[in-house]
Amino acid sequence: MNMKVAADIGNSTTKMIIEDELFSQPSVIRRLMKKPQVSETDLKEHVANLDNNLTVHITSPAIKATADGLYVVGHKAITTDLDKVQNMNIKLGNKHKHDLPVIMILSMIARKIIKEKFDETGKLEASYSADCELSSAIPASEFNFEKAEILEKRFATKAHTVIVHLGEKKVAVNLTFKKVKVTEEGVPAIFALLSEDETILDELNQMYGKENGNVIRPSDLKKMKIFHVDIGDGTTEYIYTIGINPVLDASTGEKRGVGHATEEATVLMNEELNGYMKVNRQSFMGIAADETHNLHSEAKNALEIAKGSQANFILEDTIEKVSNKAGNNVDMIAVYGGGSIQFRDYLFDDLKQFADQIKTKLLWIPEKKAVNLNVRGLDILNRKVFFRKKR
Template identity: 50%
Template structure:
């Protein structure tokens, strides 16, 4: 089976296009030393739930430790010995979690696709994959990009996926991998997006009522891509990133979340042990007994983190762009969380420096990089030629 993959390896969530299918999982793993008991033996049920119940045994030269893992949502059920990426240290190109997430998600989705087509589980599958991915601008260099590419392209990766009480061996060979800077794919996403992506922009500026996404071709844009562990400030003239002016800072929802966890833990006299992903489940669940406290502490932490981002935008504008900016474009999962704290302040700043604020609506913001990678794959990197 041949696959084209667009892989947005987030510190919080990994979002991936496998062909036309967008799949998502929390970026967490848990190493296992004993095979877990099987509770469900119905094959259809297990395949339907496969992404949320990933138990995999991975063998790969790209990993420091081969072995048996819970991956994604399955790993996130308990806090004990769950691993996620350290957002303070960075180093995504060297970390094992991006490799484990990528291999496991590709293998599981391929099994689902195969089962849907054939109605039975295969014993073994062989995949040939072409993939686009990205690392933060705060970490990016050509050498680091080549390092991550090489971890995927060197050798064959073997993923044994547990589907209830049955095992499927998936062999994955990457024939081409392109790693770019986070933020760069988003412009491609914008230029291929439906006109609804400009709803907030047109509501903010009456004079752009006739604009289409194609009106952003050739413009100078300061991208503000707010993630979990980093915020990327990508300065692009026309379609080209100005590498010396593309930077990133360790700002984002994850940092605010860690501060909120500290406050909540102190509030509970230390009787709490959750990771970032688990805290956000509490934050989003109004029925949880700690929901109100989580919301209160997150609001405080979010305000402080948002102020740092505003200061960054002003500094990057002054020091990296020489004032040659047509639009400040804000997106990423963090742009949704920080909207109330950021929008008016960034709008005021944009007015002061005579440019416009393109704040991407929530329904598009979180998938800009993943969607952009899909567009890059189709239009540029893996474009079909006759």
């Protein structure tokens, strides 16, 4: 089996595209000391619920020897024992060295193979093997070619084994990475933007294009100087592109984003509770999203205070970097990423005012498309650039 894999290893969510299927998991794992108890024995049910019950044993040369073992991954990891979960340390960075992204990627590829094979045949063999071509990205704040190569070699050096637990049945998935390409976060988004339909620019054209009778289309972006503000969970990437080419010396990243706002809000809420309830980043977001939770109002108020603080940092970063890194020579400021949804109310008006001052345009990517630009861009790069078959 051969497959092209695009993996966006976010601090909050890992997104993946394989064979046109886009799927994701929270970037969270929990180590198990023993196999979980099984209440359901029907294999079809286990496969159908795999996204919510992803349990794997990982053996991989890409992670520390002591990290080989049994894990619950993603949604399953955050449903119980929140004090034992592992997530990305958004303050330390160095994503290319972490074991968590490797475990997430290996587990999610194995998930894809299990579901695909069961859908094809209605049964599962004891083992499967796949040759993969993988692309991913690391933050601009840590990116250089040496670090990218470190992550590439972690996957490409030797084979990896993922044993997926499906009730009483275990299925081994052996993965070999024939080619791996790691690029800079933010860069793939320009390729995704160019391939989008025109609705992605509707708000932009309403603000600017119709004034002078000109309508901007996605294909026009390849001629523009664009300053990208990709707001994530642990980092915000500030990427300057001329056409489809990133200007590496003018592209940077900072430790800003939803995760930092959440951590700040978590501290505020723990202070509010006088330490009687220990709330971590994942559980806090669950409370903030659950309107029926008895602490929802407290969580929401704490998060709004923290979001305002982070939004100010991102605004200051953008003004400073557009001026000093790009010399104010930009045709457009493009804002996207999961954080663009969370911070829009706090940031849009100020960024629009700044864009007007320097005679440029503000493109705020619509919510439905903002989150997946990077993974879609990686998928496009897989097919058209990184792993294109040579004639």
